[in-house]
Amino acid sequence: MIDRRTNAPIPTPTPPTGVRRDDGLDCEICGARMQERSCKITCRNCGFTRDCSDP
Numbered sequence: 001m002i003d004r005r006t007n008a009p010i011p012t013p014t015p016p017t018g019v020r021r022d023d024g025l026d027c028e029i030c031g032a033r034m035q036e037r038s039c040k041i042t043c044r045n046c047g048f049t050r051d052c053s054d055p
Contacts, residue, residue, distance in 0.1 A: 003010050025034045025041065032045035039052040 027043040029048045030046040
C-alpha cells in the first residue's frame with residue numbers, strides 16, 4: 001500500500017512470533033518489555049520498577 005500524503009510505501013506490520021525471551025526483562029505485572037538502565041529495571045507500560053540485584 002502507498003501513503004497518499006507522502007507517496008511512500010506503508011510498511012506491513014510483522015505478526016508477533018509468540019516466542020518469549022527468557023532474559024528476565026518481561027514485566028511481572030503487565031508482561032511488557034522492561035528497560036534496564038543503571039541497575040534499575042523499569043516497565044515503561046505500568047511503571048513497575050525493580051533493582052537488578054533483586055532475585
